[in-house]
Amino acid sequence: MTRGVEVTELVLRDGHQSILATRMAMEDMVPICEEIDQAGYWSVECWGGATYDSCIRFLNEDPWERLRTFRKLLPNSKLQMLLRAQNLLGYRHYEDEVVDRFVDKSAENGMDVFRVFDALNDIRNLERAMKAVQRTGKHAQGTICYTTSPLHTNDKFVEMAKRLQDMGCDSICIKDMAALLKPQPAYEIVKGIKEACGDEMLVHVHAHSTTGVTLVSLMKAIEAGADIVDTSISSLSLGPGHNPTEALVAMLEGTEYHTRLDKSRLKKIKEHFAKIRPRYAEFESKFIGVETDIFESQIPGGMISNMESQLGQQGAADRINEVLEEVPRVRKVAGYPPLVTPSSQIVGTQAVFNVLMGPFKVLTGEFADLMLGYYGETIAERDPKIIEASAKHAKKEPITCRPADLLNPEWEDLRSQAEKLGGFNGSDEDVLTYAMFPQVAPGFFKTRDDGPKNLSQTPEQVAAAAAKAAAKRNGIT
């Protein structure tokens, strides 16, 4: 008897978020849901992360409607989302009631598994969201953001797992957004968690593939006892994305482990996204292939493209390498935060500023907040000189409490502001949309009735472009 390994399919969320800038339209996912539903996954990640933002900003699509559609089309599957804890799916801390209501509504609309993480691994920021999920009776997954620094040891990660267990989580996720998790630490951390938390604590491993090494890490994690791993179907995998689902299945064949995935269904899912992907070519990350420099810079792929576009806007696109070298310095000053939304953007933008204007000559508001504790605690002390400069810049004092403790109740305010907006439909879901994206929501409410947009090219446009390229290749131009 071989041991079963469960799999979460990422293609409907993180897969296209990482490779196609989160632009995939719902209509390109709908036709394949039935195959996904029947393929034998543990869960299907399909919501949260950047999809909510992308829905209202680019796709004129109601994210709640998307969730309800997935619920309908995936009746046999556990739906999974990525939730930024106290930040929900926005970029600031929300007051606890907003957190509660968001979780309630997500559960009510069909969400099953909530992967809850905090960018700083500050456990206080996870607490409210985790409790909210537990109250709904849904699956509360506590998340450890994996990163490397002189302070981050395997033991520290295991300690955090123990605290997540004490919080009552249903499973523990090791989230490796930058593909930094090498095979040996993967083995040791999973082993450590199983020892500390007991064998029955489910361990779920999420790894990107950017550095080319994390499929091996999944193997080692499985050997150490990991129960569930994340993959994305091969036609939307690799590069800044994830290890291919089919490769995971093949990897385990003949070993003492097996998945229960149906290969003929995987083939259909693969073929579907192979057909869809070229239509989104213009959104495709340039960082396809493998990038082992990340082991030094710790920078996730998505963050690099952000910094590139910021530099580009300043006419300094050629200074990307300086910025890549600056990131670890900024990170040290900031107490070695993991680099994941929103800390990746905050550190990245400050690194761009440092290169363009001199080290910490100009501080962004967000970076000052990070230095002052308004995002939570970091693993290492932050640089006192820059804390001082931040306090001066932001005209605020450093804090040590849980940031959300300083927030006043805001739900009623948010509702009454939302009610003033044209197109607001009166639902709590709409209030949440406004709460998370107050700049974007008003425009979205107004245009919502026009229906979803599909930003991809038509198959005809793709074929014409391919024909043109082929003609050029053959010198026919």
Place this chain on the structure above:
Amino acid sequence: MTRGVEVTELVLRDGHQSILATRMAMEDMVPICEEIDQAGYWSVECWGGATYDSCIRFLNEDPWERLRTFRKLLPNSKLQMLLRAQNLLGYRHYEDEVVDRFVDKSAENGMDVFRVFDALNDIRNLERAMKAVQRTGKHAQGTICYTTSPLHTNDKFVEMAKRLQDMGCDSICIKDMAALLKPQPAYEIVKGIKEACGDEMLVHVHAHSTTGVTLVSLMKAIEAGADIVDTSISSLSLGPGHNPTEALVAMLEGTEYHTRLDKSRLKKIKEHFAKIRPRYAEFESKFIGVETDIFESQIPGGMISNMESQLGQQGAADRINEVLEEVPRVRKVAGYPPLVTPSSQIVGTQAVFNVLMGPFKVLTGEFADLMLGYYGETIAERDPKIIEASAKHAKKEPITCRPADLLNPEWEDLRSQAEKLGGFNGSDEDVLTYAMFPQVAPGFFKTRDDGPKNLSQTPEQVAAAAAKAAAKRNGIT
């Protein structure tokens, strides 16, 4: 103390052969040789395979001159080549004296490690070339072509290793050209070889990355005792190519194994080829990414592009999937040969014919020869009905002896034919060039004095194309 693992760098041969259709010009490799020479590789594969053909067919470059240049620029490195045993670098069997002379000249011009393989794993075809290498005092590596079929078991591969050892080889290579080698068989075969041949027998693993799973296989091979593994620098890796050298290094960090590669030099090598690669975009394989269907079809990536172009010439490009499904059937009829040059071309072309004209309605001359034993023995019996049809078609009888035993001495003939060609320089090297590519050599001899061609675009052309694409992306067209 951790155990050292040695690495062969493939970028100068199989790396660009697999990803850039073997088109890389010598001048694009010269500037980085010093870094490669100092990086700490066990060997540098830089010659043989398809490079010889490509040199004279496309690059107007003397392959022997290329070898001498590598010898000069890589004074501290073992140079390695891929040799198709009795086929040398051509596509037919050569009489033994030609084999001897080719090996002598290769050694004399600087070759150190000869990886000798036969497409059918017929050990009789390896014998003469292996003996020739041993006579020169160079490293004779016996090769097992890895494939899967109902007949290919781990034990059979281990048996073959034992026979290679009996032949006196200095090391044994497991050559996985189609990325079919999964982690568990990798472990078991290496372990089996070490047990059968003794721990001191060097085991060298060559795997492509097409299916996305073979870096894990390298890990398992190393755990089973593999001494040397093949990789290609990350900027020319993955897809139909190989696992990235830097990922291999990262994979082993923290484990009980280590390489002695210098990471700062790897970074320079990576950056060099990252700069060069876009200039060869028009030659780039479309099969970038991962392709796990290969586990069913067993078809190496390069073979797919060949069949696609054959279909394209017949205006039937849309029938590629039928051909992919036909290949396993053709392979079964032919006794389950591994698919590697030249058997991959022979089987692939016959599969194309079968789809276009009906199953085995029209036989190619090469396929008939394969069925009749003129390439050697296969692991399984070949289909008697198609053998009969082949005999009729080719007007030849089936044979069971070593194919080269039927050949008459041919060296003097080859020399006198070569002497009649304009531009022939009188050397044995030129005779060998003529012997291997009698159609192409005459043209090459004539134009040789014009000097090497570089088929890549200039950096300026690449920049202009990128600017145009960016403009289009931003809607400026």
